[in-house]
Amino acid sequence: MINNDLSYFFEPKSVALIGASVKELSIGNVIIKNLLHYGYTGPIYPINPKVDNIRGLKAYPSILDVPGEVDLVNIVIPPTMVPEEVENCGKKGVKAIIINTAGFKEMGENGKKLEDDFMARAKKYGIRIIGPNCQGTINSDPKFKTYCNFTFTFPEDGFISIVAQSGGVGAVIMQAFYDWGIGIRMYTSNGNASDVSIPEIIRYYGNDEKTRAIVLYVESLTNPKEFMEIASEVTAKKPILAMTAGRTDKGAEASRSHIGGLSGSISMEVVFKKVGILSFNNLEDLCNAAVAFAYQPIPKGNKVGVITNTGGPAVIAIDELSSNGLEIPQLSQSAKDILKTTMLEQASINNPLDVVATACASHFKSAFEVMLNEKNIDSVYVNFVTPPFVDCESVAREFAEASKKNLKPIVCNYMTDKKKWYETSNILKKGFIPCFDFAETAAKALSAMVKYHYLRSKDKGEINNYTDTKPNIAHQIIENAKSEKREVLTAFEVYSILNSYNIPLSDWAVVKNSDEAIITSNKIGFPVVIKADSDQIIHKSDVGGVVLNVCNNEQVIKVVQEMQQKFKVNNLKFFIQKQQLKALELIVGAKKEQGLGHVIMFGLGGIFVEIFKDVTFNITPVSNTEANEMLDNIKAVKLINGYRGSEGVNKNMLADVLQRVSKLVTENPEIKELDINPIFAYKDKVCAVDARIIL
């Protein structure tokens, strides 16, 4: 009898606080104060056996003494007392509980026991729980004005809903919107997330009609699959803007105490992208973009019309827009013809359209009309400084008129003293114009919307079910290695597995001594590469375990003998391989992520992997479209497509390898890491040259 309805957390008809206090500087007092101050519309029941009233409200000795029904309870008493009070809440028929108290599983075994205890009681009664060790919820809807939270920001009604794993970061986000005069819709910080999870909260926001954009801060995912499933559902309806932390080693270390499941920003950002979540690595950028999403439609392309009444900020804006891949196209002749009749003489009839500082409402009106009608323009960016010698209020009304048409998104770098130009600012706000103090900030917010357009309109593609693979071979090799408790597969095993999935390889064989090496080399054809083959030799090329350009029988003997002397390991074998002509060296990799499948990597290989880190990621299963997209996503895409003198390489075959690797690791989840580095790519073929697999 689990209750899946989170509405009791946001739209409770009544609220009680177990642990209410008369002490000013206590959470038990602050929550009562917040509910009163925010204007919560239902009855509030402070629970405290020692006092009669708190902040003018009648206090009750126990939740069981409350006369009316109680939808939602906040609990702020010490951890050991929590299970019993949850039991009481069950008896009382409470629907939902926020446990603010800390000191549960985050403090070790004893805390974990207490947490299990109260969770069992909650389940028995079908009560849902947010927390423990959390802030709680806020709902700005005038019908409820719920503030079951000990923070200090009292948001206006708005369209952005927030969920933050870290309460501190949530508070920063909420305060930023407040400082900027932007309302929010709902807020949750769910701390330990023992019951209600972030995906559930996202789904609730997704179903809320008034929420237009969802802001998410998350450091780790306990159930990545659930997250992906629900996030995919929600992003089909409305944008989710997200940030994770721990992208540097030091940052990851600092966040380690929180980490439960999947974390680390690469994997998380790959998850975000896969499900259509827009990812940020700067909180201010995220919040700015959320304002644009809340107020304006999504652009249908990357072409921007720029209107400005001041020179320098437009230059800065265009720098920022261009470097994010947005275009500032020429205006059509017909547009220019109109503007020539409507603009001031000093105006510059171009894109950017400099209406000059003395421009008044009629000039802005025409500028907007032209940009909104222009076929080759998808969005409008405006630099608007408020000259003291212009009637700025009437200019602002033209912004509002243009925005009302809802044809193309408008963002504005609004440069003013908002107190002195209060009415102008107010007209812009009521007209839902996203206004930003800096040109770069406005340009970044628009760029985020354009990025989202492409993310959202992306074809997901299809998963290729190759029927030519021989999964049994791979399966048996892995079972065998497992039975021998080996983690690193031998070259023979690795190449056999790749063969069984038809991943193209350079001709190869494994031999035991120089006699066999000579026979094999002659069969394969010189020149060959000889590699020492043993699971005891890692990073072979660093220790002289790889010799290239072996050209004849004498050299074969010399190389084999030298390796036999150098590497005193049991059962040393030699991996002989056809030496390929010089080619574009790429890398394909796969890494298992708990609870998620595998992350597939593609990028520039060889010595450049660790220097330029020019790699891109996706998650299994990788579709045909996604595989092709991966090829296009690295910086060295020019080398793949062909560049000046060079011809480019076979993209279909590369995309095929990525999909086959995806299938291989999906069907063999025991594979922890797989690396093909390098894989050589030519105009007419691709060819894996070195590979390793770790179970």
Place this chain on the structure above:
Amino acid sequence: MINNDLSYFFEPKSVALIGASVKELSIGNVIIKNLLHYGYTGPIYPINPKVDNIRGLKAYPSILDVPGEVDLVNIVIPPTMVPEEVENCGKKGVKAIIINTAGFKEMGENGKKLEDDFMARAKKYGIRIIGPNCQGTINSDPKFKTYCNFTFTFPEDGFISIVAQSGGVGAVIMQAFYDWGIGIRMYTSNGNASDVSIPEIIRYYGNDEKTRAIVLYVESLTNPKEFMEIASEVTAKKPILAMTAGRTDKGAEASRSHIGGLSGSISMEVVFKKVGILSFNNLEDLCNAAVAFAYQPIPKGNKVGVITNTGGPAVIAIDELSSNGLEIPQLSQSAKDILKTTMLEQASINNPLDVVATACASHFKSAFEVMLNEKNIDSVYVNFVTPPFVDCESVAREFAEASKKNLKPIVCNYMTDKKKWYETSNILKKGFIPCFDFAETAAKALSAMVKYHYLRSKDKGEINNYTDTKPNIAHQIIENAKSEKREVLTAFEVYSILNSYNIPLSDWAVVKNSDEAIITSNKIGFPVVIKADSDQIIHKSDVGGVVLNVCNNEQVIKVVQEMQQKFKVNNLKFFIQKQQLKALELIVGAKKEQGLGHVIMFGLGGIFVEIFKDVTFNITPVSNTEANEMLDNIKAVKLINGYRGSEGVNKNMLADVLQRVSKLVTENPEIKELDINPIFAYKDKVCAVDARIIL
């Protein structure tokens, strides 16, 4: 009798406005209003022949009718009337003029004539001019409160002085500080800069005792040498934080109308670095950093102590600090021992030091003491959220106490509602704590200070005067090409010039036909490279004009004949070169910049140049220290220093090439572009393999 004293612009004893107006929405009225509103301390004389008074001030028909002395005049009348009024100002004995009026050289030939006219008159009387086509000046000093400017921001007294080539950008900067509650010292936007230049203004700010940091926005430099000279002087005394625009092609296009001299952000940023100016490419980051510079001492290293009373924002901060190269070292055992006795039980005694949300003044006091005493910590970063259950004012007083010691810089990500926590915010402000709303922002500001520390403490090095060069050879080749009106030098010329400066080259010779090619190839030794040599063939390798791996006489004949058939140009020659073994391919380049010398480039060469743009720049003359620094500044430095299996290359020889190229182009300023690409680098030698020179 030029007057070099800019003080009349900032500390005028009296001000007149020629073109004062009673019309509310006019510049002639706004400037009077601004002077009155800001509380200018001297007499204000509105000049207007048609009215008796403006905003309660007596108006005079002409500047000549003003009874007292006039130090500074603002002129806002139409351009054609300006020269005569400048003449009148001269007669009156005016010291300085700000011409706000636009319509001079930026509008073409007629405007230029007017500008020349008023400049000649100003010079005659020794009057200095700011503008035309500009905003003007502001000085917040309570003794003057000068506001000879038509903008709308009225800054408090502070320590930051601003000069902006674009008035729009200047206004954004000023308003940002105002919105953040940060005072400024002086402000100038000098528009066309016909007389007083940006370097002069910087020098004036440099000599001003109360200015602690200078903020500069500049799109182009008319006299880069003057700029570098003066900026070097000033940066020796106080930090200059600068930004330029036009870093993308589109941005540069948008700024082209302003461009006079050097522009384009690469060259400008190289200039900034060379003279010790801290460069930004985001205006908000620049302004944030300026606050830190104005309030706190410069750190002496990159090691940060982090104090936080909330988890998530610290993770974000550490991500940002780490990715900017700052370190968050472990605390010493003695520091930990102290903290164990002073912190709350739940606190995390590490770096970051999590004092937890319930921490009060005594905990922060101890945290600061430990961090300020810790030898291995150079700066203190704090995340401070204001919990409603903590006495935050007393916490803030501990910040102020710590800051007063002036031992190490402190920056703070301050998370609060500044209206509700007004007194707390005020204590922090009066304690000169730089406070930022976002963790990233605070971390970036601190990172900028650390970067500045290294920029400032850098050894400039010495210019190597090579005595082994033969400048005459290079000089004669260039004179000869000039006399033949050729811009692209032949391979023979290029390699001869490089030889004459002892820049190491692969053995080479130029031949006319296959017979000569065979003799030369045998002399040099196979394998050789054969290149078509003609100034009519550009991008040789793209059109089949370069053949590698030529191994014997037959191949020589074949290659030469094929090229003779393919390239139907007069006087086709063949450049024969020893083919070098595979090596690290690098690029060294030089490009002339008008009024500046040459920009020297170094980076990863070959096919990667345009893909990764892993290059670094400096300006001639390049010193020994600077040359070595250039080697360390590219991302592929690991390949230069040696990396895993590879040995690294000879850095001394590479640094030598950079200095020799610097000397070569400095002594031959006719060289417009020089490219050595690639230059091969080995453990024991370097070797230029291909090069071109354009005059």
